[in-house]
Amino acid sequence: MSNKIEQVQLDVDVNGEKISRMIEPRLSLVDFLRNELELTGSHVGCEHGVCGACTVLVDGVIVRGCLMLAIQTNGAEVMTIEGQSDSGAITDLQEAFHERNALQCGFCTPGMLLTSTELLQKKSDPSREEIREYLSGNYCRCTGYEAIVDAVEAVAAVRRDV
Amino acid sequence: MKPAAFNYAKPTSVGEALGLLAKHDGDAKVLAGGQSLIPTLNMRLSTPSLLIDINGIGDLSGISVMGGEVRIGALTRHVEIENSSKIAKHVPLLALAMPSIAHPAIRNRGTIGGSIAMADPAAELPACLCALDSEIEITGPAGVRGVAAKDFFKSLYETDAGENEILTAIKIPKIAKGYRSAFDELARRHGDYAMCGVVAHGKCDGDIISDFRLVFFAVGGTPVIATDAMDAMEGMAVNDESIIAAQKALDNDLETFSDLHCSATLRMHYAKVLTKRVLTSLVKP
Ligand SMILES: Cc1cc2nc3c(=O)[nH]c(=O)nc-3n(C[C@H](O)[C@H](O)[C@H](O)COP(=O)(O)OP(=O)(O)OC[C@H]3O[C@@H](n4cnc5c(N)ncnc54)[C@H](O)[C@@H]3O)c2cc1C
Ligand code: FES
Ligand code: FES
Numbered sequence: 001m002s003n004k005i006e007q008v009q010l011d012v013d014v015n016g017e018k019i020s021r022m023i024e025p026r027l028s029l030v031d032f033l034r035n036e037l038e039l040t041g042s043h044v045g046c047e048h049g050v051c052g053a054c055t056v057l058v059d060g061v062i063v064r065g066c067l068m069l070a071i072q073t074n075g076a077e078v079m080t081i082e083g084q085s086d087s088g089a090i091t092d093l094q095e096a097f098h099e100r101n102a103l104q105c106g107f108c109t110p111g112m113l114l115t116s117t118e119l120l121q122k123k124s125d126p127s128r129e130e131i132r133e134y135l136s137g138n139y140c141r142c143t144g145y146e147a148i149v150d151a152v153e154a155v156a157a158v159r160r161d162v
Numbered sequence: 163m164k165p166a167a168f169n170y171a172k173p174t175s176v177g178e179a180l181g182l183l184a185k186h187d188g189d190a191k192v193l194a195g196g197q198s199l200i201p202t203l204n205m206r207l208s209t210p211s212l213l214i215d216i217n218g219i220g221d222l223s224g225i226s227v228m229g230g231e232v233r234i235g236a237l238t239r240h241v242e243i244e245n246s247s248k249i250a251k252h253v254p255l256l257a258l259a260m261p262s263i264a265h266p267a268i269r270n271r272g273t274i275g276g277s278i279a280m281a282d283p284a285a286e287l288p289a290c291l292c293a294l295d296s297e298i299e300i301t302g303p304a305g306v307r308g309v310a311a312k313d314f315f316k317s318l319y320e321t322d323a324g325e326n327e328i329l330t331a332i333k334i335p336k337i338a339k340g341y342r343s344a345f346d347e348l349a350r351r352h353g354d355y356a357m358c359g360v361v362a363h364g365k366c367d368g369d370i371i372s373d374f375r376l377v378f379f380a381v382g383g384t385p386v387i388a389t390d391a392m393d394a395m396e397g398m399a400v401n402d403e404s405i406i407a408a409q410k411a412l413d414n415d416l417e418t419f420s421d422l423h424c425s426a427t428l429r430m431h432y433a434k435v436l437t438k439r440v441l442t443s444l445v446k447p
Contacts, residue, residue: 003167003168003169003211005167005168005169006169008170024167025167025168025169025170025213026164026165026166026167026168026203028164028200031164047163047201047204048163048200048201048204048205049197049200049201049264049268052265052267055267061241061270062266062267062270063267063270063271064197064267064268064271066200066204067196067197067200067201067268067271068196068200068271069170069193069196069200069213071170072196072215072217115266115267118266119266132352133261133352133353134266136265136351136352136353137264137265137266137267137268137353138265
């Protein structure tokens with residue numbers, strides 16, 4: 001089937017920087033970030049929504065970078081782990097992950113950090129059960145999750161105190 | 163795992179989207195939340211030449227209460243339904259089901275219309291809509307029509323909607339006085355598609371149940387309305403005896419199957435365990 005593919009114009013704000021590119025419609029958001037912008041902190045695991053390694057923020061909410069087309073972010077604000085990390089907003093969470101060995105290979109970590117950040121915005125005092133539920137869409141093959149739940153719980157407690 | 167190439171259009175009205183569907187007759191796909199469509203494109207199970215992104219159509223989204231019913235626009239995202247006070251008040255069954263539908267990042271994008279159009283046999287929403295006598299509003303070249311949820315789901319991934327039609331809204335009657343709902347499912351990981359799930363709805367007078375609905379998902383090609391179990395419970399008090407009668411009736415109602423996640427026998431066992439749980443929860447003071 002011959003089907004002439006038209007490139008499309010993408011104007012998007014990524015980590016506070018305005019980006020304009022001509023892209024193929026089929027390009028996924030996470031491939032755009034990694035391959036075109038060299039923001040390789042968002043990872044690609046399963047490419048069908050199951051693992052959560054590709055998690056990024058679009059207009060302030062977490063999404064699967066593998067299940068959104070890059071062109072669907074036209075006019076939107078995208079924030080990746082690089083942007084969040086540079087902003088300093090999650091330094092406490094990053095330190096807690098480090099201190100508690102909540103990462104080993106680090107493949108899942110960007111997704112874990114962004115997902116737990118959204119949970120802590122919604123709930124300042126989540127139970128361990130609620131933390132597990134919110135992170136249920138993010139696979140970790142190394143840590144066994146316990147240390148990740150510990151880290152998120154500890155940061156929630158510290159943030160409540162200040 | 164990359165999709166085959168396609169073109170992309172982002173119409174701003176239902177009319178424009180319908181025009182594109184008609185023009186590409188069968189070779190275009192509607193893109194809503196993308197949480198089911200993009201995986202199928204990535205796996206090349208589907209290779210449309212055009213994606214019609216309906217996310218720019220403002221009127222397709224939102225929850226409103228009109229008279230005795232709640233209208234949910236097809237493009238309303240799972241997260242909006244989950245957080246809606248109107249839904250919690252008037253359609254508590256949906257509020258109960260939402261947290262079990264996929265994971266937060268997926269609920270931020272996935273839509274009710276997409277879930278209904280996809281008609282995954284393990285999806286929660288189709289079963290909820292069947293239990294609540296809901297109506298699906300479909301818009302096509304010939305205009306707008308309504309289909310009862312129980313007539314909409316035809317067979318595995320097959321619905322009453324034609325290729326060139328768009329789901330525009332879901333209409334659900336407000337919960338009536340004295341009625342209650344219950345929901346439960348078993349999945350390998352919270353948020354994944356269930357191995358077996360059930361919704362229950364009915365009028366509760368103390369522990370006596372009437373106008374009772376029991377609808378299963380993930381046990382057949384479509385939501386399964388367990389009519390024999392419903393009959394067994396009608397007008398009965400929920401107790402050990404009536405629960406056993408309802409569980410027995412499921413041997414007639416359900417034809418369970420085996421897959422990667424569990425055997426047909428285990429699935430039937432789960433169905434019975436879940437039935438006890440929802441019945442008990444329905445009449446819990
Ligand atoms: C890891 C994972 C786990 C999941 N777990 C669950 C779960 O437990 N339960 C559950 O119910 N779902 C689950 N889902 C699916 C999720 O709920 C989807 O969002 C939903 O099934 C499809 O909605 P969508 O808006 O993303 O539709 P899309 O993916 O955009 O579309 C799905 C199909 O419907 C068609 N379509 C969409 N909208 C319309 C419309 N308005 N009119 C006509 N056709 C339309 C599309 O053309 C396509 O064929 C899961 C998804 C993932 C990735
Ligand atoms: S790569 Fe996106 S969820 Fe696995
Ligand atoms: S640290 Fe290796 S996958 Fe989580």
